[in-house]
Amino acid sequence: xxxxxxxxxxxxxxxxxxxxxxxxxxxxxxxxxxxxxxxxxxxxxxxxxxxxxxxxxxxxxxxxxxxxxxxxxxxxxxxxxxxxxxxxxxxxxxxxxxxxxxxxxxxxxxxxxxxxxxxxxxxxxxxxxxxxxxxxxxxxxxxxxxxxxxxxxxxxxxxxxxxxxxxxxxxxxxxxxxxxxxxxxxxxxxxxxxxxxxxxxxxxxxxxxxxxxxxxxxxxxxxxxxxxxxxxxxxxxxxxxxxxxxxxxxxxxxxxxxxxxxxxxxxxxxxxxxxxxxxxxxxxxxxxxxxxxxxxxxxxxxxxxxxxxxxxxxxxxxxxxxxxxxxxxxxxxxxxxxxxxxxxxxxxxxxxxxxxxxxxxxxxxxxxxxxxxxxxxxxxxxxxxxxxxxxxxxxxxxxxxxxxxxxxxxxxxxxxxxxxxxxxxxxxxxxxxxxxxxxxxxxxxxxxxxxxxxxxxxxxxxxxxxxxxxxxxxxxxxxxxxxxxxxxxxxxxxxxxxxxxxxxxxxxxxxxxxxxxxxxxxxxxxxxxxxxxxxxxxxxxxxxxx
Ligand SMILES: Cc1ncc(C[n+]2csc(CCOP(=O)(O)OP(=O)(O)O)c2C)c(N)n1
Ligand SMILES: [Mg+2]
Numbered sequence: 067x068x069x070x071x072x073x074x075x076x077x078x079x080x081x082x083x084x085x086x087x088x089x090x091x092x093x094x095x096x097x098x099x100x101x102x103x104x105x106x107x108x109x110x111x112x113x114x115x116x117x118x119x120x121x122x123x124x125x126x127x128x129x130x131x132x133x134x135x136x137x138x139x140x141x142x143x144x145x146x147x148x149x150x151x152x153x154x155x156x157x158x159x160x161x162x163x164x165x166x167x168x169x170x171x172x173x174x175x176x177x178x179x180x181x182x183x184x185x186x187x188x189x190x191x192x193x194x195x196x197x198x199x200x201x202x203x204x205x206x207x208x209x210x211x212x213x214x215x216x217x218x219x220x221x222x223x224x225x226x227x228x229x230x231x232x233x234x235x236x237x238x239x240x241x242x243x244x245x246x247x248x249x250x251x252x253x254x255x256x257x258x259x260x261x262x263x264x265x266x267x268x269x270x271x272x273x274x275x276x277x278x279x280x281x282x283x284x285x286x287x288x289x290x291x292x293x294x295x296x297x298x299x300x301x302x303x304x305x306x307x308x309x310x311x312x313x314x315x316x317x318x319x320x321x322x323x324x325x326x327x328x329x330x331x332x333x334x335x336x337x338x339x340x341x342x343x344x345x346x347x348x349x350x351x352x353x354x355x356x357x358x359x360x361x362x363x364x365x366x367x368x369x370x371x372x373x374x375x376x377x378x379x380x381x382x383x384x385x386x387x388x389x390x391x392x393x394x395x396x397x398x399x400x401x402x403x404x405x406x407x408x409x410x411x412x413x414x415x416x417x418x419x420x421x422x423x424x425x426x427x428x429x430x431x432x433x434x435x436x437x438x439x440x441x442x443x444x445x446x447x448x449x450x451x452x453x454x455x456x457x458x459x460x461x462x463x464x465x466x467x468x469x470x471x472x473x474x475x476x477x478x479x480x481x482x483x484x485x486x487x488x489x490x491x492x493x494x495x496x497x498x499x500x501x502x503x504x505x506x507x508x509x510x511x512x513x514x515x516x517x518x519x520x521x522x523x524x525x526x527x528x529x530x531x532x533x534x535x536x537x538x539x540x541x542x543x544x545x546x547x548x549x550x551x552x553x554x555x556x557x558x559x560x561x562x563x564x565x566x567x568x569x570x571x572x573x574x575x576x577x578x579x580x581x582x583x584x585x586x587x588x589x590x591x592x593x594x595x596x597x598x599x600x601x602x603x604x605x606x607x608x609x610x611x612x
Contacts (some may be wrong), residue, residue: 075211076105076238079231082215083111083164086135086223090114090488091166092122096141098183099168101238106139114488114517116481119145121510123152123163124478125485128446128468130161132489134289135223139166142232143183146191153228154198155473159310160287160374162222164229165199167191171236172206195230202230208240226287226374255391263377263384264395267346267370270379271303272402274344279305280326282350284374284389286314291464293393294348295319300397302404303346306339308356309457311349313467317460321407325457328358330600332458334411340364347371349389353472358604412460420568426590428455428526428598430568435496435524436460438575444468444486444493448479450533452498452526455598466493477506483521484513494520494582501527502545508553511585515559520585522578525550528592536597536605550589560585 073081083091090112095103106113116122122138130136140146146167156163170181175188185191196202201221203214215231222229271277285294291314298305298321306326307314315322324335339345340363347369354360370379372392377384418437424430432455439445441462447453447469461467468486470478483495499508504525514521527550531543551562561584563574571590578586597605 072241073244074105074239074241075205075208075233076102078212078242078244079166079205079215080105080109080111082219083135083137084109086219087133088135088137088164090129091137091139092116092125092129092485093139094119094122094141094145096145096168096183098170098235099139099141099145101235102139102166102168102233105238114484114513116484116513117509118507119148120152120477121481121484121507121513123149123156124481124507125488125510126163127152127156127161127478128482128485129489130156130163131286131468132465132486135162135164136485137164137166140168141183142167142169143185143191147194150194150198151475153195155470155475155478156228157198157200158473159470160226160283162226162228164219164222164231165195166231166233169204169232169234172234173236192230192232198228199230200225200227202232204232204234206234206237208237208242211240211242212244253386253388253391255387259384260387260391260395263379263387263392264399266379266382267396268399268401270344270370271301271346274342276342277303277344277346278323278339278342279303280339280345280347280350281305281307281311281314282348282373283308283310283314284349284351285311286465288349288374288390290349290390290393291315293397297393297397297401298407300403301401302407303401304338304407306335308350309453309469309471310351310353310356312457312469313461313463313465316463317412318410318462320410322410322412324411326362327356327457328361328363329603330358330361330454330457343368345369347373348393349373351472355471355474415460418572420572422569424568426565426568426571426592428528428592428596431524431526431571431590432456432459432598434568434571434575438572438579439496440579442492442494443496443579444490446479446482446486446495446497448497448499448503449474449476450500450503450526451528451598451601452479452500452503454600454604456498457600476500476503480504480507480521480523481510481513483523484510484517484519487519487521488517494522494579497521497523499523499525500532501525501529501548501550502531504550505545505548508550511553511560511587512557514585515557520582522586522588524588524590526590526592528596529594532597533601533605535595536602537608551587553587560587562586563588565590
């Protein structure tokens with residue numbers, strides 16, 4: 067190999083990202099990262115410049131959820147530290163995002179120079195990211211760099227959590243040896259423990275009269291969807307999902323009973339899950355929002371729970387067995403078949419009949435969306451009533467519902483739509499976002515315009531932080547009114563619709579869906595005290611804690 071073609075640190079990192087299915091990098095440059103940006107621009111990776119680093123972080127989070135891995139690239143300090151919040155969300159919700167940050171060169175930092183963007187010392191950013199990523203490295207040594215790249219990227223893929231890579235600017239172009247390989251430890255379950263666990267689960271499930279599967283977010287993150295479908299089909303056991311696991315498989319799948327979230331969920335789903343005599347939890351995280359602020363009435367003696375962290379059956383814990391191993395074994399075990407599955411409760415959706423001259427309400431927004439959404443539309447919901455109202459929306463395909471129902475950072479959805487459409491150009495993103503959240507990151511519509519993306523953004527304007535009002539209200543929950551449709555003028559793209567009535571909404575949604583050449587922004591004017599039924603139930607539970 068001649069010197070000119072010998073791989074560099076940045077070249078090897080780019081090559082590894084490409085090999086692992088990453089096609090785009092989101093970010094904003096700065097002087098410490100310019101060399102990295104230049105190398106990316108001259109590679110097969112497409113660079114997506116966002117307006118703000120947090121927007122890049124949220125876009126990458128959504129991209130990782132669809133593609134299995136994503137990358138974001140920023141400059142040191144001012145850029146990197148703006149990614150802490152989006153990375154925290156990726157950690158909490160298991161989204162494997164690779165953070166790549168430029169850094170001052172090794173030659174520059176000697177002697178403790180007071181370089182721009184420095185905080186306490188040059189290790190500050192690395193220490194901050196140690197809290198919100200599962201592995202970290204500084205690629206400052208050509209001898210170890212390749213092994214470090216493999217170690218850190220493998221950790222992201224294995225744990226489905228974010229990782230942090232820092233590159234001092236005078237190291238990016240150093241040539242390295244790429245013959246090293248990092249060992250990948252595939253976890254192997256102890257056969258005797260697995261056999262005992264399987265025996266207990268098998269007996270419980272076969273004896274149960276009304277068993278139910280609760281399918282969670284980890285089924286998606288660890289790519290177990292086909293296995294889940296196989297188990298459902300072969301056993302004839304019905305299934306529910308959680309808010310975080312919504313759309314883990316298509317909601318038209320026979321046997322689907324709906325999204326379960328304790329008292330947040332509708333009565334039918336609640337009865338099916340809480341009235342079950344054996345709940346098989348496959349990868350559902352029992353977070354406060356997933357369980358309707360812990361209003362879920364689930365008796366531990368009826369639960370089999372397999373997650374990425376371990377397996378428990380009733381009150382027995384089986385060490386060293388995870389979701390993937392257990393699900394594989396359960397599929398192979400041949401559970402008894404209970405006969406054909408009933409139709410999904412989402413098998414058909416009600417037609418939306420416009421009540422003329424009726425002002426639009428939040429629950430009618432969701433009735434209308436349910437009737438109008440087509441199979442190629444992916445829904446992304448921001449926290450707030452956008453998320454709670456969406457629980458019962460019918461999602462037609464797998465993974466076509468994305469939310470942040472655990473960490474719940476406002477402002478996720480608009481930038482997430484950019485990552486989603488880059489990851490899967492065949493999907494049309496439909497963003498549901500509150501007026502408060504829109505003011506945080508709505509500016510990223512400019513990024514959508516720049517790259518010719520076509521999200522439909524529905525701004526649910528209830529004149530403030532509606533979710534908080536029933537808990538404790540005051541002027542702090544008001545937001546300054548925005549003429550949000552005017553953003554089309556600001557960014558020179560898209561079509562805006564102002565919605566006051568049911569008829570306005572149907573017209574706007576149909577026109578936006580019919581025109582897939584440009585982005586759309588639909589401004590829905592709601593009353594200040596209009597909450598979805600789910601939000602009313604949730605805030606009654608939360609308000610007691612304020
Ligand atoms: C980044 C961030 N800041 C603050 C909060 C706390 N918070 C939760 S819901 C909410 C109100 C959201 O208002 P809006 O986006 O208009 O949605 P609505 O509740 O009115 O449906 C706030 C401020 C949060 N979740 N995330
Ligand atoms: Mg609001």
